[in-house]
Amino acid sequence: MMTIKAWPIGALLVLAGCTDLHNTPDLESIVISSFQSQEPESCRSSDVPLDPSRVQAFFQRASKIDSRTLHDRYEWAPCYLEGSLKYNGQVCMWQVRAGATGVVQCPSAEQYFTCEECSDLFAKPGD
Numbered sequence: 001m002m003t004i005k006a007w008p009i010g011a012l013l014v015l016a017g018c019t020d021l022h023n024t025p026d027l028e029s030i031v032i033s034s035f036q037s038q039e040p041e042s043c044r045s046s047d048v049p050l051d052p053s054r055v056q057a058f059f060q061r062a063s064k065i066d067s068r069t070l071h072d073r074y075e076w077a078p079c080y081l082e083g084s085l086k087y088n089g090q091v092c093m094w095q096v097r098a099g100a101t102g103v104v105q106c107p108s109a110e111q112y113f114t115c116e117e118c119s120d121l122f123a124k125p126g127d
Helices: 052-061 067-073
Strands: 027-037 063-065 079-087 090-097 101-105 110-114
Touching: 027 052, 052 079, 052 090, 052 101, 063 067, 067 110
Parallel strands: none
Antiparallel strands: 027 079, 063 110, 079 090, 090 101, 101 110
């Protein structure tokens, strides 16, 4: 069973809006470029044990939310995987954080995601 750690909430740009369950996005060419951590002693790569197929599953299962909802209701984990993908035909950058939140940054927009049903994607071998 996965344990989600509580992390301090970071500052985010606050935009008006509410949760929006989206249609399944068209995702292609998912590449993982790096792992980043602002707290390497407590938030490690093993906290985000995703491969490209799990990144795709994360974004397909996730709900699209606005930045205010992300800020107010979800923990912002200090470590994440990042990379590039093709999202609905656009080349975009993405991040998936240890707390099961993510972002897709495209030239035209930045979209935020959270996944309530993704604990299996973050499970470590033997959990």
